[in-house]
Amino acid sequence: MKTMASGVQARSALNWLLGSILLLCGQLRHIAGQQAWAVTDWADAHATFYGGTSAQGTMGGACGYGNLYSSGYGVQSTALSNALFNNGLSCGACFLIECKLEGSKYCYPGKSITVTATNACPQGSEGGWCDYPKSHFDLSFPMFQQLAQPVGGVIPVRYRRTSCNKSGGVRFSMSGNRYFNYILVTNVGGWGDVSALAVKGEKSGWYSMNQNWGQFWSANADLTGQALSFKVTLGNGQSQEFYNVADKNWQIGSTYETDYNFS
Template sequence: MAGTSRKGARHLILSTLLLVYLKAMKVLSMEAWAVTEWGSAHATFYGGADAQGTMGGACGYGNLYSIGYGVKSTALSNGLLNSGLSCGACFKIVCQLDGSKWCYPGKQIVVTATNACPPGSEGGWCNPPKLHFDLSYPMFAQLAQRVAGVIPVKYRRVPCERQGGIRFTMHGNPWFDYVLVHNVGGMGAVCSVSIKGHKTGWYPMSHNWGQFWSASAHLVGQDLSFQVRLCKGKTQEFYNVAPSNWGFGQTFEADYNFY
């Protein structure tokens, strides 16, 4: 009986170790930008105490206060930016207490990806293949003391909580639609967009840069609808978001979001 018991215990231990290994392999096999279990990275800060230096940037959002993201933002290294398709994604970040004495215990933040931290940036922290978050200073200050400069962090993708519906800002000209997609809920980052007028079918849009999408379609004078696919695979249609008298430079908000 004792031998059988020991054999059962060994089997349980081996099974547990196998599950831990498979779970680790699952995390490692995911693209860094898509990790929904904890991954490892480092973080710094930029933009000054008022975060004014974080405005604009590689995602195209412009003024982060007026667009609704405020200071809860971060720039991403190339390994996390996913060629700009991670723009709008939300990340939960915690400082690793066993890696820096400057971390505040028990603190965590959720930030939106709004910019790129390009290779060659000061300190080389954003050089490939490093995974790095360049946080707004107000967000870094919630995790660690400023003197730390660089901190080791754990991070994971989380759903974005937004106020109101998904928004579309129209740019371009009568023959070229150039649309910024923002205030996206759910997993936040958009990987595909189509546009249609009430007299046409769907026109697939090309990823231009950041979260700007473009299509050569003449849709002036028509109600506009959009089909949006998130990078985690969920697709949703947003019908009649813009009325037929829409104009370039205007922003239109849908009645709903990815919830």
């Protein structure tokens, strides 16, 4: 009986050990498989700056936001390397960034910044730092200057995703024509990055929209004369419906804002 009990205990211990190993492997696979743009724990990257000391050169860009002041982003912005840009679906995402003191003498101690992704840093630019699969932030000059002395040029940083705190509601800018809805989404709070968009007329069902480029979305539907509602889904899966954002007399070239935002 003593031998049998010892055998049961041994098998039990072995099963526990195997279970623990499998659980650990699963966690490691999850960490390893997490995409660079989605990290919520700290990850390593590098940063440079662009756009001039006034950040004038950061206006426009691959997300389609145009004038970053009028679209609500200002100079608290960054361009993302290919590994982070996610074909434009990372546009609007917010990142908390710190300079790694152990990696550069130019870092300011205890400093961090929060920036919104508003542009792409193309392959071959910044001396190859933006090339895949490198995680890299090409910051506006005013934001880089908060982390390190500009003479540092390229600095090692650590980063993680953070919630976007935006003033006012989500904004939908209308362009295209009556048969081609072409909508730019800006000023999104919460996770910030729109991964799916749908539009609904007061007399229609929901039309799923396609990402055209950056944060421009399109759908072939004639919704003239109908009040418009929108369903926005973020990269973390959070979704909200915003009803009657634009009244039935909405116009091409106008921007409409919701009464509330993601938090």
